[in-house]
Amino acid sequence: MIFGKRYFEEIFKEEDPWRYFVCEYENKKYIRQIEAIKQYLPHPQNILEVGCAEGAHTLMLARAFPEASILGIDISKPAVERAKRNCEYCQNVNIIGADVIELCKQAYFSENTFDVIIQSELFYYLFPELFVHLNLIRYLKSVTKILKNNGILVTSHQINIRTRLAMEVCYLMLRRLCRLVHNSRCKEWHDIRYKYLIYDLKVFAKAK
Numbered sequence: 001m002i003f004g005k006r007y008f009e010e011i012f013k014e015e016d017p018w019r020y021f022v023c024e025y026e027n028k029k030y031i032r033q034i035e036a037i038k039q040y041l042p043h044p045q046n047i048l049e050v051g052c053a054e055g056a057h058t059l060m061l062a063r064a065f066p067e068a069s070i071l072g073i074d075i076s077k078p079a080v081e082r083a084k085r086n087c088e089y090c091q092n093v094n095i096i097g098a099d100v101i102e103l104c105k106q107a108y109f110s111e112n113t114f115d116v117i118i119q120s121e122l123f124y125y126l127f128p129e130l131f132v133h134l135n136l137i138r139y140l141k142s143v144t145k146i147l148k149n150n151g152i153l154v155t156s157h158q159i160n161i162r163t164r165l166a167m168e169v170c171y172l173m174l175r176r177l178c179r180l181v182h183n184s185r186c187k188e189w190h191d192i193r194y195k196y197l198i199y200d201l202k203v204f205a206k207a208k
Helices: 007-009 024-040 056-064 077-086 100-105 125-131 135-147 165-175
Strands: 046-050 069-074 093-097 114-118 147-155 180-191 195-205
Touching: 007 024, 007 077, 024 056, 024 147, 024 180, 024 195, 056 093, 069 077, 069 125, 069 195, 077 093, 100 125, 100 135, 125 135, 125 165, 135 147, 135 165, 165 180, 165 195
Parallel strands: 046 069, 046 114, 069 093, 114 147
Antiparallel strands: 147 195, 180 195
């Protein structure tokens, strides 16, 4: 299945469909990502959040890094509209609606632009289209090119039977492009789905 714009438009007909704003599991995962940024790059100037949804994590980033300029991208128009409303009082946040794969094809961002790129719970959605069209390595190269030297890519994904293979392939390719400086796994109780879930947290650093 290709997870394109139509899929996410349907998902976001419902407000906060994955309960990002109210789920303690998601909150803990966001906090861990922010702590990782503070550990490896404590004073970022420019942060890109790919797949910002309705802005739950974006708000936390804005508060954690008030001096940084934060750009959120999502493919879903309803999600983008809600993210703009949710972040309207954050002067350091900008939200745009776009397909990140298309932006990379167009070289929309200049090289060496971002200190931090966050791309979480998204790679396994992008993987089918990138794999089918043989664009996975090209996409990952595009992402790392827009990182500044010594910038970091932070990624966290749920690991299960449906996502494991896609994530192993993505991480293998990323390790050829960047240094893996943080690699951990967490097992957390999901307070809405009522079961334990396993997710990873990885930080890749772009070498000079």
